[in-house]
Amino acid sequence: MSDLPKRVTINEEGPREGFQSEKKMIPVAEKVRLIEALAETGLKHIACVSYVNPKRVPTMADAEEVAAAIRQKPGIEYAALYLNQQGLERALRGPLHVTGSVRITASDTFSRKNIGKSVPDSLIEQRMSLKTFKERGMPVEWGIVLGAFGCNYEGELSTELILQRVQSVLDEAELAGFKLKGVKLTDAMGWATPASVYRLIDAIRNKWPELEVGLHLHDTRGTGLPSAFAGLQLGVTDFDASIAGLGGCPFAATDGAVGNICTEDFAFMCEEMGISTGLDVEKLIEVAKIAEEVVGRPLPGHVMRGGTLTAAKARGAAARAAA
């Protein structure tokens, strides 16, 4: 096995991903309850809300209210997502963490469906956002390529196209005076497999050996955790995940659009393989159960039902010690 990293960072996407994809309205207090519970598990970055058009994503109409209600613990980024300059300005007026970034969608059709703009138009609009980051002295470290593994509208996407998209975000960042440290590949439509993770990351590393790669994988077709494992083998240390597997993109054109890889399942797998996550898996399991209460339906996480191996290992060790 290729050497696995010693530690990884898991960014929690559950509240933002989850609340935007649920059909029913969830009370503000319940959203806050989940976010505050997540803050007790060791997570350092929790995506809480998305400042998007409430006409397109009605369940995010309360973004300001949720943001204001969170009792923030020091040392944790309670983050807000934005998709355009208007959203960014709302985010900057609020109390949550705003991460500067430059984003591009791999497929032009998905770009129009997801954010209502062509790829070139979205880059032009982001020049305003990048100017805002610069003026405020905010760092811009990551470029994001959305839908990098394939598109429900356009089908397979060539490696060459993805490399062009990475080049575009590097160029846009540079134009605005930023040098990116990494590029995050996202897969809201659930196309990634371990083989395509290898193919894309190898291609990016060949061209930009210094660039970090992050992965934002969805488990739409069961390939989420295997793809994340492939990422680990390639030395990826930055992953997005969502508690209990909450979430799914509302514009991915898949009935079964499901959430990110499940935070506690991924953390469990990492810890079992000796990769430190900084997370308390038992506490994550408790929060996964809260997530099910909050959305009022069973969620797809596994280890919340199967349980960790801690107790069984301790029983075994005690029996051996007594023997």
Next chain:
Amino acid sequence: MSDLPKRVTINEEGPREGFQSEKKMIPVAEKVRLIEALAETGLKHIACVSYVNPKRVPTMADAEEVAAAIRQKPGIEYAALYLNQQGLERALRGPLHVTGSVRITASDTFSRKNIGKSVPDSLIEQRMSLKTFKERGMPVEWGIVLGAFGCNYEGELSTELILQRVQSVLDEAELAGFKLKGVKLTDAMGWATPASVYRLIDAIRNKWPELEVGLHLHDTRGTGLPSAFAGLQLGVTDFDASIAGLGGCPFAATDGAVGNICTEDFAFMCEEMGISTGLDVEKLIEVAKIAEEVVGRPLPGHVMRGGTLTAAKARGAAARAAA
């Protein structure tokens, strides 16, 4: 990425694993309906029933009846499982395929819970079965190590212990005049991770370079498909899986004991990575939905909800051809 195999064999465990773990009785006709539907998907080996003590596994009391009702298609092994000589004799009287094998449980406690016998006693009993295989001219090609990745009762199991267990099945087979071609590692308690798959298979390969390794993985904690992918990287080409993720061992001491890796999710992942399974994933998805009807509850498969990528790829290709 290590070279992946060009093709793999997926053995269907869903009916046997599934029916034994469901709490309610399923009518014989429904069991047969699922088995006959599975036979239309390209599967060549379908584990149908288990000849076990109906007092311990009441849902298998109808094993003879189910076996007799299946309209067998040529070229498919409709297999029966047995756990002891009495079960073997019932299996041999029936119309289903009986695979000769020699089995050992990694943990002595799990052996007693699962089959009611210590490890040494179970080997002694199997001498009768091996004699039966020899007398009938049946091949014995695989040794099976049950619970090879860890034990809910005994905790972590050393690599050394597993190598001893492999040695024991090789010895028992040889004593009976058989040379095993491979050893199947099973994980009904859901402990395997990609790292432990690497560790065990590397250790076995080091000691017995010619021995094939098969994997029977459960997805209790979400690590099933990542572990299967690790197996693929190591050249494993023989996998057990269960339709829609049906199943779970009733004696694994886990509330959430869940089924094998999901047949259609694993087949989908393989095919997407260019590994031929001989299976029709769209048909498997139809059968996964039948499995949900038969057991009367949602099952954990992903691609049955997310859908394959075939239609989206075709749309993309057509659009590119028209452009």
